[in-house]
Amino acid sequence: xxxxxxxxxxxxxxxxxxKRMIEQSGNGPYQIAMARNGQEAIEYIKDHPADIVFTDINxxxxxxxxxxxxxxxxxxxxxxxxxxxxxxxxxxxxxxRNGVVDYLLKxxxxxxxxxxxxxxxxxxxxxTDIHYMRQSLIQDLRYAAISDEMxxxxxxxxxxxxxxxxxxxQKWLILLRGNSLSLDFNIIEVLQExxxxxxxxxxxxxxxxxxxxxxxxxxxxxSHQGISYWAGTVPLEESSCLYQSxxxxxxxxxxxxxxxxxxxxxxxxxxxFTSSLDVEACISALSMGQLESLRRIIDRNWNEDARKQMxxxxxxxxxxxxxxxxxEFYPNIYNRFEEIANQLKDYLSFYNWQxxxxxxxxxxxxxxxxxxxEGCGKYSPALQAAMDYIELHYMQDINLAxxxxxxxxxxxxxxxxxxxxxxxxxxxxxxxxxxxAAKHLLRTTSKNSGQIGxxxxxxxxxxxxxxxxxxxxxxxxxxxxxxLCNSTASTNSDDPE
Numbered sequence: 001x002x003x004x005x006x007x008x009x010x011x012x013x014x015x016x017x018x019k020r021m022i023e024q025s026g027n028g029p030y031q032i033a034m035a036r037n038g039q040e041a042i043e044y045i046k047d048h049p050a051d052i053v054f055t056d057i058n059x060x061x062x063x064x065x066x067x068x069x070x071x072x073x074x075x076x077x078x079x080x081x082x083x084x085x086x087x088x089x090x091x092x093x094x095x096x097r098n099g100v101v102d103y104l105l106k107x108x109x110x111x112x113x114x115x116x117x118x119x120x121x122x123x124x125x126x127x128t129d130i131h132y133m134r135q136s137l138i139q140d141l142r143y144a145a146i147s148d149e150m151x152x153x154x155x156x157x158x159x160x161x162x163x164x165x166x167x168x169x170q171k172w173l174i175l176l177r178g179n180s181l182s183l184d185f186n187i188i189e190v191l192q193e194x195x196x197x198x199x200x201x202x203x204x205x206x207x208x209x210x211x212x213x214x215x216x217x218x219x220x221x222x223s224h225q226g227i228s229y230w231a232g233t234v235p236l237e238e239s240s241c242l243y244q245s246x247x248x249x250x251x252x253x254x255x256x257x258x259x260x261x262x263x264x265x266x267x268x269x270x271x272x273f274t275s276s277l278d279v280e281a282c283i284s285a286l287s288m289g290q291l292e293s294l295r296r297i298i299d300r301n302w303n304e305d306a307r308k309q310m311x312x313x314x315x316x317x318x319x320x321x322x323x324x325x326x327x328e329f330y331p332n333i334y335n336r337f338e339e340i341a342n343q344l345k346d347y348l349s350f351y352n353w354q355x356x357x358x359x360x361x362x363x364x365x366x367x368x369x370x371x372x373x374e375g376c377g378k379y380s381p382a383l384q385a386a387m388d389y390i391e392l393h394y395m396q397d398i399n400l401a402x403x404x405x406x407x408x409x410x411x412x413x414x415x416x417x418x419x420x421x422x423x424x425x426x427x428x429x430x431x432x433x434x435x436x437a438a439k440h441l442l443r444t445t446s447k448n449s450g451q452i453g454x455x456x457x458x459x460x461x462x463x464x465x466x467x468x469x470x471x472x473x474x475x476x477x478x479x480x481x482x483x484l485c486n487s488t489a490s491t492n493s494d495d496p497e
Contacts, residue, residue: 003029003030003031003049003051004030004031004033004048004049004050004051004052005022005030005031005032005033005050005051005052005053005054006032006033006034006035006041006044006045006050006052006053006054006078007019007032007033007034007035007053007054008034008035008036008037008038008040008041008053008054008055008056008059008064008067009034009036009054009055009056009059009083010036010037010056010058010059010060011056014056014083014108015034015036016034017108018054018083018108018113019032019034021108021110021113022113022117024110025110025113025114025117026114027114027117027118027121033048033050036059037059037060037061037062037063038055038059038061038062038063038064038066038067038070039061039062041053041055041062041067042062042067042070045071045074045078050078051078051079052078052079052080052081052117052120053067053071053078053079053080053081054081054083054104055067055068055080055081055082055083056082056083056084057082057083057084064082068080068082079102079120081102081103081104081116082102082103082104083103083104083106083108084103084104084105084106102116102119102120102203102204103204104116105204133161133164134165134200137158137161137162137165137200138200138201138202140158140161141158141162141200141202141210141212141242142202142204142205142210144158144242144243145202145205145208145210145242145243145246146205146206146243146246147243148241148243148244150241150242150243155240155241155242156238158242159236159238159240162200162212162236165197165198165200166198166199166200166212166213166214167198167214169214169215170214170215170235171212171213171214171235171236172212172213172214172215172216172217172233172234172235172236173210173211173212173233173234173235173236173240173242173245173246173249174210174211174212174213174217174220174231174232174233174249175205175208175209175210175231175232175233175246175249175250175252175253176208176209176210176211176220176229176230176231176253177207177208177209177229177230177231177250177253177348178209178228178229178230187201187209187211187229188201190219191211191213194215194219195213195214195215198213198214199211199212199213199214200212200213205246207346207348208250210246212236216233217231217233217263220233220262220263221262221263228262228351228352229262230253230254230256230257230262230348231249231253231256231262231263231264232248232249232250232251232252232253232254232255232256232263232264232265233249233252233263233264233265233266234248234249234252234265234266235266248266251312251313252264252265252266252268253348254312254348255268255312257347257348257350257352257353257356258307258308258310258312258315258353259307259308260352260353276301277297277298277301277318277321277322278297278410278413279318279321279322279325280325280382280408280409280410280413280414281293281297281410281413282294282297282298282322282325283322283325283326283329283380283381283382284380284382284413284416284417285297286326286364286367286368286371287329287371287380287381287382288380288420288421289368289371289372291364291365291368294364295361301318302315302357307353319344319345319347320345323341323344323345326341326367327341328381329380329381329382330367330371330381333367333370333371334367336370337363337366337367340359340362340363340366341363343359344356344359344360344363379417379421379422380417380421382407382409382413382414382417383414383417383418383421383422385406385407386403386404386406386407386409386414386417386418387422387429389403389406389407390403390429390430390433391433394430394433394434394437394456394457395434395437395455395456395457396457397457397459398430398457400414400415400426400427403426414426430457431467431471432471434456434457434458434467435456435467435468435471435472437455437456438452438453438455438456438464438468438476439472439479441455441456442476442479442480443480449461449464449465449476449477450464452464452476453465453476464476
């Protein structure tokens, strides 16, 4: 059994918390030492044994990666486990390259500590070549799954090592993502029952686990003991690039989520249906609290038939673009509910599509209700941006297409928003703004009619006079006569306005 454990972390509360979890795991007894950084750890290991080392990455003096390199060079190196967050996953890759056996993701929980201690409880006691080879192969597989830097020769050697454990039969690679802490133990029990020791299980590949087995994984077509998972499987050939195979298997698993199927194989047939989610229309409906309209738009793109044909990357693009647009238009509201939005982006964490959709609509109702109650402006963000643009450029030769392009909204959608929210179409809104500017100039300057018409954006005097009469019932001259300029206005006759 493991006896000596070293915890290396520059945060006191993490060191003490991890020590408490280890002591209460029920796997001990252990002798537990602690160090604040890599330098203290190296000094400790010179004179004391260590069977397992938990180490953080970002530490002063000597960081975790340099400590890992040092540990890997000594004879009988300890089991080394990185303490890492998802944001530091690139460091985990570097750690695996330098000899890390496993890694522990923050926030740390008691169940995971128990699993790791149990997993490595007999490390070093089995001095057989086969045990060492298996552990070394698992480490190589974990690295190959997250790095595309392996040479062709290294890939061939990796496949040959896999065949030593699984034989020369057809092999299947499965990438699996579950939403239960007990998933690993549950699946491993099934693997041991069906294949004995002829399987390879590699956990902690980010949020994924990998298995390689010598038979098609039909047992994954059904959930086990209420555990939900999404798995993609591809045949593993000698010429396969393991990194690319893992990417493809992940894509298949994600497709399984859209199909509500726990296992999807490489021979699945579906069309790359690429319907375009009208994000602008979605934002408009959300802004105005028209959730039934939003439901119709979403259902057209995400209904069962559409999901069967949809490319996974296309679905992700639609989801991420919509959430990003909400963040752009309503940053304060989005930040308030960002945790929910991030969970939606990590959609494989949901039990099934229906659970994801419930959370999605929950977020939409929260945002719409907050907009309504807190008042985020009379107009939608897109329409308000369009009006702001017109205010700055009404005196120039602009049209609806110009404004729509500037605010990145569909031409037809913007036209509709003017009618529904402002109660006036774009052309008349622009004319109205220009005439208001002309009236101001008629009251405050002595410029003639042609000069004023051009100053507010009309192409010629005849057009200006016609529009002015249509909107006010007066010609510009009649309007000026009724609103004679006072002396102050005469003094400012050369003002640009």
